[in-house]
Amino acid sequence: MHVFTTHSGLTSYLSAFQDSSLTIGCVPTMGALHKGHMALMQKAKSETDLVVATIFVNPTQFNEKADLTNYPKPLAKDIGMLEAAEVDVLFLPTESVVYPPDFEAVQVDLAGLDLVMEGKFRPGHFAGVVTVVHRLLELVEPNRLYMGLKDYQQQAIISHMIEALRLEVDLIPCPIVREDDGLAYSSRNARLTTKHRQIASSIHNVLLKCKQKCASDPVKEVRVWAIDALNSAGFRTEYVEFVDGKTLQSIDRMDDHSLVIACVASWLGEVRLIDNMVMKGRL
Numbered sequence: 001m002h003v004f005t006t007h008s009g010l011t012s013y014l015s016a017f018q019d020s021s022l023t024i025g026c027v028p029t030m031g032a033l034h035k036g037h038m039a040l041m042q043k044a045k046s047e048t049d050l051v052v053a054t055i056f057v058n059p060t061q062f063n064e065k066a067d068l069t070n071y072p073k074p075l076a077k078d079i080g081m082l083e084a085a086e087v088d089v090l091f092l093p094t095e096s097v098v099y100p101p102d103f104e105a106v107q108v109d110l111a112g113l114d115l116v117m118e119g120k121f122r123p124g125h126f127a128g129v130v131t132v133v134h135r136l137l138e139l140v141e142p143n144r145l146y147m148g149l150k151d152y153q154q155q156a157i158i159s160h161m162i163e164a165l166r167l168e169v170d171l172i173p174c175p176i177v178r179e180d181d182g183l184a185y186s187s188r189n190a191r192l193t194t195k196h197r198q199i200a201s202s203i204h205n206v207l208l209k210c211k212q213k214c215a216s217d218p219v220k221e222v223r224v225w226a227i228d229a230l231n232s233a234g235f236r237t238e239y240v241e242f243v244d245g246k247t248l249q250s251i252d253r254m255d256d257h258s259l260v261i262a263c264v265a266s267w268l269g270e271v272r273l274i275d276n277m278v279m280k281g282r283l
Contacts, residue, residue: 001083003090007139010091014052018141022049025172026142028133031055032072032187033081036177040146041085043174052089052140053082056098061128072187091140098135106134108164113157113248117263118274121238129154130161137169144170148177149283150184152261152276156248173283176275178204184275196268202233203264207277210262214242214254214279226264235266242279254280 004010017024025048027040044051055078062068075092082090105127113119114126137145145162147155155173162171177185182204192200206229213222219242226240242251245259254260259281265274 001079001087001090003079003092005092005094005097007093007097010052010089010139013089014050014141017050023143024048024140025051025144025146026054026136026140027051027087027146028054028056028136030057030071030187031078032074032190033078034185034187034189036148036150036185038081038085039177040148040174041082041087043172044144044146045086047172048144050088052091052142053087054091054093054136054140056093056132056136058098058128058132059095060099060131061125063122063125070191072190091136093139098132098139103135105131106161106165108161110157110160113153113160116153116243116248116250117239117241118151118153118265121265126154126157130157133158134161134165134167137167142169144172146172146174148174150176150186150276151274152263153248156246182208184273186273188271188273191271193269196234196271199234200268200273202230202235203266203273203275204277206230206233207262207264207275210240211277211279214260219252219254226262230264230266235268237264237266238272240264245278245281245283257281259283 002013025044027044029037057071059068119126149155159171181201183201206226210222210226223240227237230237241263243249243261243263244251244257245261251257251260260279261276262279263276
């Protein structure tokens with residue numbers, strides 16, 4: 001695996017691929033890799049000629065300084081996992097490479113997608129996400145961008161950005177990868193205490209039950225039930241929202257929408273977990 005920390009080194013290596021008909025797949029990460037990330041790498045490897053993984057802990061998308069400070073950074077382990085997965089290139093830029101002195105953030109109207117759910121509780125978060133993903137696309141220039149669906153809102157916003165700016169890259173949304181008990185893989189799972197890890201899978205169980213309930217019960221009642229169920233299990237729930245799969249706006253009736261996603265954000269101790277599940281339709 002080739003490792004580059006500078007844009008010039010990366011560009012020099014990738015130029016032969018970009019000048020040919022070979023395709024480049026990019027998997028952007030913030031490190032602390034897990035099986036969910038590895039599934040993205042494998043899918044990219046199966047569909048492109050060269051895979052570039054990026055590791056960059058983006059400071060502009062953290063609302064709390066403590067969250068940025070506490071974010072796990074096991075770089076040696078990450079490199080070992082990428083090598084074992086036979087990833088071709090690791091781009092490991094410094095902050096000055098991603099955000100040089102003359103850097104100007106891209107401006108794009110997100111059509112309100114950034115104001116609900118995560119945007120409501122983490123103001124400015126998606127501005128940081130859009131900025132860093134756009135910047136990584138500039139630096140890597142891939143043909144395909146692979147992102148997981150665990151953060152459904154994030155991939156919806158990146159999809160909108162790509163379309164709005166007419167970027168020449170295909171976004172490939174990839175299914176959520178879960179542990180044996182249903183908990184979605186996340187870098188933050190490692191920070192759960194033993195006690196909290198035992199109940200963390202309740203998020204998945206509640207979402208499964210919501211899907212059953214939505215077949216017969218009003219959405220508002222299902223939402224109230226879900227919040228109560230999570231809080232009773234030991235969570236501090238920020239939101240449970242049933243949203244239109246395209247607009248991300250909350251819905252009142254399942255029948256009025258072809259794609260409905262249930263999205264959850266809830267705290268267990270000092271760890272904030274998110275998850276989602278399709279309630280109606282297909283991605």
